[in-house]
Amino acid sequence: MATLALIAVTAVLAVLSLGAGPVALSPDTVTAALFGAGTEPQRIIVQEIRLPRAVLALAIGAILGLSGAALQGLLRNPLASPALFGAPQAAAFGAVVVIATGLADALSFALPVAAIAAAFASVFVLLAVAGRNANLLILILAGLALSALAGAGTALAVNLAPNPYAALEITFWLLGSLEDRSFQHVALALPFILAGAAILLANRNALRTLSLGEEAAQSLGVDVGRLRLAVIAGVALGVGGAVAVSGTIGFIGLVAPHLARPLIGHDPARLLLPSAAIGAALLLAADIAVRLIPATTDIKVGVLTAIIGVPFFLYLIVRDRRALTGGLS
């Protein structure tokens, strides 16, 4: 029931997203233009400018929320998020290298391909460093080291940028945005996002057994090592595909499951779909907000999610401080 309501809210936001912008369109006009009626400019604005943007906000927000919920289930820790394993940072690094070398201008598809490849590479290195039966503390520390490495690589690329314009382009790209995205971007990101989502959803019931701890889950017939690999691979696919076309959009993966729990409860399996719906709604809303906020320069959506998300992260740490000082189990 709550899931249906969330999906309805997301659908409404998607329609509003098609109407918001310099040329404001009413939901009626949007629906008409979507199905081929309306004036030529209206059809172009809705179908070619705003529809890909709304589809990406929907898909990327959903996979970020889903990934966050899956990782929180895997790690049995409500502070987990995709960024914990360094995948988005690595994807951003891959993309930045392509921008800095000028390859992105020559080959429009080089940017997303590099981001996905780097997300994959970071996960493979993570698994190689941590080993097949590594405990969660080792995974988290290895993820921390990898995100720091990716951050250092990104800083180096900005440092070595051939001209100030390239450095500026990198910096803006890193902020995360859905502006000026076309259906080419959708076609590139969506298969990876869908594959990642399918892997995560297929493992939902095994995630629930992890509520009892890894040993008890294993004794119930869950191959915990395989489950861990599957979740990390699903997150890398989805987040890698997302970062490739949007840049880094943070904290939706962390926040969405927390908003879902009061509605759904704490069951890690039942949280997956509602977290995806809330993630999609959050990113759609944020992407509408950046178009409505009056500012001389465009505010990037990644900046907005971070400004709202980081204080929320701090609030969670303060709220759970007592439990957290017990250490990671």
Add this chain to the structure above:
Amino acid sequence: MSAAYLSARGLGVRLGARDLIANVSFDLPCGCLAAVIGPNGAGKTTLLRALAGLVPSRGEIRVGGSDAAALAIRERALRFAYLPQGHAVHWPLPVRDVVALGRYPHGATDPANLPRRDAEAVARAIAAADLGSLADRPVTELSGGEKARVALARVLAVEASVVLADEPIASLDPRYQLDVMALLRDTALGGALVLVVTHDLGLAARFADRVLVLKDGRLIESGPPSAALSPEVLAHAFHIGAFRAEHDGSPVLVPWVAP
């Protein structure tokens, strides 16, 4: 005693260059409550984890006539129900859903949508552990004794032929200790083989049919309590003596070191 259901031959677990347990061999029948005792670090938990297939082991484990190593992970999960120490549940799930996780090896992977056979098994386990009034409460809000009973109910819901319980009565008050031991004895009377790791020699003497005594990773004694808890064995394993008596037809044993 009836034929062996669970047999270990030359069972060993190595961690690096160290043997956590070595050359452990025993035969245990169904319908038996076996207490596993021994000093800290003797290898009791390792023995249970090896039987459950949670750590790689050498030697042979046979369960109900089949080689345990040849069983698929889910087949093994149907035969061995394992209760780890600590009774941790990481999310505030309702008690009923936690107990229903015991049906996972049977293919009932969604507590919200249990087939009838599995729902009945969950109801039996909840009733056996006397959790009926708590079934809808979040498990994280319960007292330590209640959590221990939920953990036990989850293990009973598997309805496995072998129950492996690692210190299920540690940190419980005396009343709950007696309740849990009585519940494990009833489970054994129902036909299962129950192995329970405990430091409570008095409860082992009173409830167990068989006692396995581990020391430094070796099985130094295995037999009925009268033999396996003899003064010689206790002196060798723990360097202690014991006060012994009988009450209502049950043996009473209180660890005792002469001043």
